[in-house]
Amino acid sequence: MTIRARVPRIPWKALAVAAVVGLLSALVSPSGAQAAPGESTPVYSYDGAIRESVWVDTRLDGDADGRTDRVAVDIVRPAEPAQQGRKIPVIMDASPYYSCCGRGNESQKKTYDDRGRPVGFPLYYDNYFVPRGYATVLVDLAGTNRSDGCVDVGGRSDIRSAKAVIDWLNGRGRAYDARTAGHPVAADWSNGRTGMIGKSWDATIANGVAATGVKGLKTIVPIAGISSWYDYYFAKGAPLYDSGPDGLADYVDSPEARERCAAVQQRLADGAPRTGDWTGLWTERDYVPDAGKVRASVFLVHGMQDLNVRTRHAGRWWDALARHGVERKIWLSRTGHVDPFDFRRTDWVRTLHQWFDHYLMGYDNGIDRAPMADVERAPDSWTTDARWPAAGTTATTLRPRNGTTPGVGVLGTEPAPHGSTAQFTDDPELSEADWAAHIDESTPAKAGFATGPLRAPLRLSGAGKVTVTATPSTSTAHLSAVLVDVGPDTIRNYAAEGEGITTLGTRTCWGAGTTGDTGCFKDTAADTRKVAHTVFSRGWADLGNHADDHKGRPLTPGKRYTITLDLAASDHIVPAGHRLALIVAGTDAGLIDPPPSRPRLTLDLSRTTAELPLTGGAPAFAKATAGARHPAPEPAPPLRGIAPPRTATPLPSAR
Structure with missing residues (x-):
């Protein structure tokens, strides 16, 4: 307003x-x-x-x-x-x-x-x-x-x-x-x-x-x-x-x-x-x-x-x-x-x-x-x-597995069969926006997993984590995990210059003022954008830190490693009719820097999990996904390397 x-x-x-x-x-x-x-x-x-x-x-x-x-x-x-x-x-x-x-x-x-x-x-x-x-x-x-x-x-x-x-x-x-x-x-x-x-x-x-x-x-x-x-x-x-x-x-x-x-x-x-x-x-x-x-x-x-x-x-x-x-x-x-x-x-x-x-x-x-x-x-x-994270929120384990359509996975509570894998190759030109736009397609740079359309809203309140077991093809590899609300929405345009606000030409005054300090400031309004999907939580890691959060080690190509990616805290409701998706990929362009190589990573789905802060826990997830069917893929725009903005020098901000 x-x-x-x-x-x-x-x-x-x-x-x-x-x-x-x-x-x-x-x-x-x-x-x-x-x-x-x-x-x-x-x-x-x-x-x-x-x-x-x-x-x-x-x-x-x-x-x-x-x-x-x-x-x-x-x-x-x-x-x-x-x-x-x-x-x-x-x-x-x-x-x-x-x-x-x-x-x-x-x-x-x-x-x-x-x-x-x-x-x-x-x-x-x-x-x-x-x-x-x-x-x-x-x-x-x-x-x-x-x-x-x-x-x-x-x-x-x-x-x-x-x-x-x-x-x-x-x-x-x-x-x-x-x-x-x-x-x-x-x-x-x-x-x-x-x-x-x-x-x-x-x-x-x-x-x-x-x-x-x-x-x-x-x-x-x-x-x-x-x-x-x-x-x-x-x-x-x-x-x-x-x-x-x-x-x-x-x-x-x-x-x-x-x-x-x-x-x-x-x-x-x-x-x-x-x-x-x-x-x-x-x-x-x-x-x-x-x-x-x-x-x-x-x-x-x-x-x-x-x-x-x-x-x-x-x-x-x-x-x-x-x-x-x-x-x-x-x-x-x-x-x-x-x-x-x-x-x-x-x-x-x-x-x-x-x-x-x-x-x-x-x-x-x-x-x-x-x-x-x-x-x-x-x-x-x-x-x-009354409290935050929301009352009734519990860490709930969801599991990715392959779906009926090759390259398009499913996110649910059922574990993947032993030996199930998914594969992607790090493409440092692509970002989370590219991955999310192609969640229903088999694309080489990501592994994506989604629920069917929800029958009831599903709230995530707090911070989650994704544990990944992956086999790299090179001695260095970076990983990203993002949560996506797949469905149409109007959001604040956080990727624009104003990061969700528009500055207006009018002013209002907030307190007393003098000639040298008027106390009057430009008004603002929400800068909004219509979207087909929303990334609402993210986490990253160098796979070389698999054994120690604080120290990296060279990887052995062909060897399997397990690491946990910490997802950023959030509070998001995926509405009924939308889908909840998890994407695992390599470099998230614009948000992390790429490794010196372009590794191919093979995920062991039977040893990959997402522990998410669901309000209502597993029963809420079961209610929201009961009878949900996974839709046929719809055409998506071509991959084009859409990256969120980032300044050359971090932190300083006029706002």
């Missing part, structure tokens, strides 16, 4: 009167910024807010210049609470993007006046929340914009850059009013209660800081965040990008950092070999094992068609948080790498407002008792679940 809602401007005189009301309400409420129980309201002046910069000491010397690095922190906060002797909570976004790439759908960057004082703060957090009694704190990660140090792509310097700011906000750290020398600055206006938010790399930092267990961090809102940097670059040894973290660091480094951080860049290159083998660099950048240290609540948001930060990151992090009883909430959209402000704006701002009011202001507004999960079923159509 196109959002036309507008948060009204509030004149200064009205703000002044409302501030008096807010002061009186402070006697009975924890924030002083509310007129109604459980909700902060915009009673403070945005135009008169305090805008300042400080440099926080990280106590690290990442650039080895003999002095500890300071990171730049730009702050905007209402003036009235400090005048009234009250302290306020913080909404914080720590990012490497504030000068190189910008934030949000319009690639906004920080702006400063001629004296270096902050004027323009990207995104809407300051416009919307500062009048409601919050401070907005935007942190330049080490090595970026106005900070010292070096970018280390999710490592110690990245995480300590942001953690040091939370320590300072809680009275445990040191900050100064200048990048070098300067006078000490205390955060005497902060009550220490901090919420971190951000998309992409920013979200990743929120995950990593939460995994330190730092005191004072009360909640994080990671949007399309990484939970393990190895999983960003590799999938069980299969390379997802043709570059490593050193290239990404160079992309966001400030000009001065590029001159002084060559040694750090080299360590990044050395620690991330293109073999896909696990090293200590990846151990340091894997936050999942430390989920038990998380003290903060987590509101996780991810696009289920995000082909940049794949949903494996969301699934692994979510499951780890669940095992440790972390309070959490999740939104799953049908977009790619997109912020919810740009696909569900009104509902998002309202929900985020409630979330921060509860966890940072302390209001009992019911957000913690609301349904745990919001899932987009179709463009702009959402459902909720």
Whole structure:
């Protein structure tokens, strides 16, 4: 839907009167910024807010210049609470993007006046929340914009850059009013209660800081965040990008950092070999094992068609948080790498407002008792679940076998006869879109297996896995497994430039504004596309990692190997009349890089299984497939190598 809602401007005189009301309400409420129980309201002046910069000491010397690095922190906060002797909570976004790439759908960057004082703060957090009694704190990660140090792509310097700011906000750290020398600055206006938010790399930092267990961090809102940097670059040894973290660091480094951080860049290159083998660099950048240290609540948001930060990151992090009883909430959209402000704006701002009011202001507004999960079923159509994955979801084993039509297989619960095989040859020019378009044909580059038309809807909620036993013809081989909903649908056009959204020419305003920071943003709408099939979950692996997820080995041609491919988390309903399909193939063009050879692989179907998260389990599958007949193949377009888009440099995104 196109959002036309507008948060009204509030004149200064009205703000002044409302501030008096807010002061009186402070006697009975924890924030002083509310007129109604459980909700902060915009009673403070945005135009008169305090805008300042400080440099926080990280106590690290990442650039080895003999002095500890300071990171730049730009702050905007209402003036009235400090005048009234009250302290306020913080909404914080720590990012490497504030000068190189910008934030949000319009690639906004920080702006400063001629004296270096902050004027323009990207995104809407300051416009919307500062009048409601919050401070907005935007942190330049080490090595970026106005900070010292070096970018280390999710490592110690990245995480300590942001953690040091939370320590300072809680009275445990040191900050100064200048990048070098300067006078000490205390955060005497902060009550220490901090919420971190951000998309992409920013979200990743929120995950990593939460995994330190730092005191004072009360909640994080990671949007399309990484939970393990190895999983960003590799999938069980299969390379997802043709570059490593050193290239990404160079992309966001400030000009001065590029001159002084060559040694750090080299360590990044050395620690991330293109073999896909696990090293200590990846151990340091894997936050999942430390989920038990998380003290903060987590509101996780991810696009289920995000082909940049794949949903494996969301699934692994979510499951780890669940095992440790972390309070959490999740939104799953049908977009790619997109912020919810740009696909569900009104509902998002309202929900985020409630979330921060509860966890940072302390209001009992019911957000913690609301349904745990919001899932987009179709463009702009959402459902909720009390828990996620959905109640009643169990891992259910399905098995591929050959069908009555040569080369067109069947997916069901009946095991394949011993000795049954299927064969394909890796074609690195073809992608999952090509394979899915030819699911009912015998084609040389894939092995496909499908149910008949379903008699009842079938829901898959969570992450699955596919275990493959294959015999390669060469010493190297990559494998892909994808799940497909075969049937006509209208989806978000996630493979287009907007990754599921269209940016419109109109604007709406979300909070107060100034000449230098208007708080007005371009509206968006769903970009949709009619399709005959939808790939909704994916997994990849290098067959050379069959014996060890973390180390590859050369294969012996003609020898049989077994490996499990982890499918990305998703939540998808295959409607009645559609078919569920599993495709196993080699290189998924545009999503993994090919091996040096073009192997032919023979699958042992009797030892190949798909363990899928079916809501209702095996009984639901039996009900949905009872009496289903497999249709005769229909003509499909010729193979043409349709690959999803991917950027030459991963991760940075304007949205």
